[in-house]
Amino acid sequence: MTQKLAFIGFGVVGQGLAEILRDKAEQLHEKWGFAAKVVAISDPIKGALYHPDGLDISTVLDVIKQTGRLDDYPDTFGLIRGWNSLQTIRESNADTIVEVTFTDVKTGQPAIDHCRAAFTSGKNVVMSNKGPVALAYEELSALAKENGVRWGFEGTVMSGTPSLRMPLVSLAGNDIREIRGIFNGTTNFILTQMEAGMTYEDALRLAQQLGYAEADPTNDVEGYDARYKVVILAKTIMNVPLTTEQVACEGISHLTRDDIESAKDQGKRWKLIGRVQKQGTGAVAKVSPELLPLTDPLAGVAGAVNAITYDCDLLGPITLIGAGAGKTETGFSLLIDLINIDRGHI
């Protein structure tokens, strides 16, 4: 069955998914029996299109590339323009909402409201916005269940690297007692550069030049981004409630070349580690720089890459290493949610 999609927001991540759907439609259908069509796009700046029979995704991407907006998408019989996000979610014939708005991670809005509207309208949601999972996981997962729809958010932790689906599907049966990982590629890039001889300031500047770090790098370098991911992992993989306030957080901005060198002398390496450990019925968690021995698989992870180790009672430590960001990588995180909704799989 062709899954009908409505994109709410159409920035880099949404376009990343749209490009995959355009470029790989045939392969997805042949190899995985997956088919999707985009029936709506609603973006507060770029404009909005809805056609119950589907939009032409190549034309959409061309028009966006040329004008930055959707206005020049050609008129066709039945095309509706100008629907806002909530109207699109409620009134379109989409099966699944691709929620890729610019969302304030501190409030989770507007993505939380979009999830509520979608679930109560009987529509699935896939998204990579962290806020709704970190802040409203219990409410929203219950609401999705109640309405018999699915909520996919693989991309919230390590982009398309399957840090959520892999343990849920493939490590089921293990008691996962601890999870720890490198959840922020920007800081890992900076630490790798510092090991190669740069100062913190120079490494940060390079990260900004390469587009890994934002002009205000606080969210990355102080560990706040990693903290959200730790909370999401605690809730979804360990099934323990945890708020961001409960996660002690220390970043890397105070680390000096001396710290890096003295670690080297000890045969160790500084990494910004997010860590959550089960304790009784709850969990303790923190984000902080840790001195890892070089034998730790996380110690070898270099550059703007993410990695995670699950400590399993039956299997022992299982480590997954891969991209933690990127247009295509995060676009894929939405695709894998769509594919597994289609399969009726986790």
Add this chain to the structure above:
Amino acid sequence: MTQKLAFIGFGVVGQGLAEILRDKAEQLHEKWGFAAKVVAISDPIKGALYHPDGLDISTVLDVIKQTGRLDDYPDTFGLIRGWNSLQTIRESNADTIVEVTFTDVKTGQPAIDHCRAAFTSGKNVVMSNKGPVALAYEELSALAKENGVRWGFEGTVMSGTPSLRMPLVSLAGNDIREIRGIFNGTTNFILTQMEAGMTYEDALRLAQQLGYAEADPTNDVEGYDARYKVVILAKTIMNVPLTTEQVACEGISHLTRDDIESAKDQGKRWKLIGRVQKQGTGAVAKVSPELLPLTDPLAGVAGAVNAITYDCDLLGPITLIGAGAGKTETGFSLLIDLINIDRGHI
């Protein structure tokens, strides 16, 4: 629904699964809704038991521990003794056959015949024997499909580390163009010891003392074990046919301390790498020692551990590191197949 299991063979791996089922029954049921009962065990040396209402797994394990055989399992009304493997497969009321016989990997027997009998009797099979997948994948997967049953073999490549299920479920949508990995823990242990200063001969002797290597280590050190795993990965993940004869194979027994030291001087490390790469409609594959730069995630994998990197068109390289052997780990590989059969998942 409680899944009824018949164990064909009851050595280390089978007992590993039985112990998990005994020790974690309650948690498996509460957290994953999974329940199983063992209705039959048939082992050519230890004896055979069948009871359609189920055997008491604790008693079975106690009796085996004390006597090495099943004869002392107490008589109960309805208990049948002495059925051979094929009779157990065909005539028991099991839903799923746990195929854990001692199987010759070169012929795949008796496991291949057991799979055929199970599928044509409408029973699922889970197993960790490599032979049937390496030698008869096309026939057996078609036969399982035709009979509407499932065939799980997660444990054939990296024991319980989900080297097969992870890509099939969580990387679907990617074209995986190349797979490479450390598929043999024994040789990786030897190479790690050689880096720490041992000769090949001493490292091998230590591996034998620790039970990692067999008295005749040929299968591990010449790369034959890794070669089977490469063939299984090519067939199941890349969907390309490949025979073991088509995989060039070179082991580590010729590597000297000098080779290891000269690699160190170049900032590199020797690893026994299995590699398969798509080429046209087929694939090229080999097993050989490779000099890896230390920045490669596989270079950092130390000791008796396995690791695999999937080169994905959308996601880039994804690496998974974990156990490649062990009683509980391989027992878990069977459990995760059972759990996902129960869920109706891949």
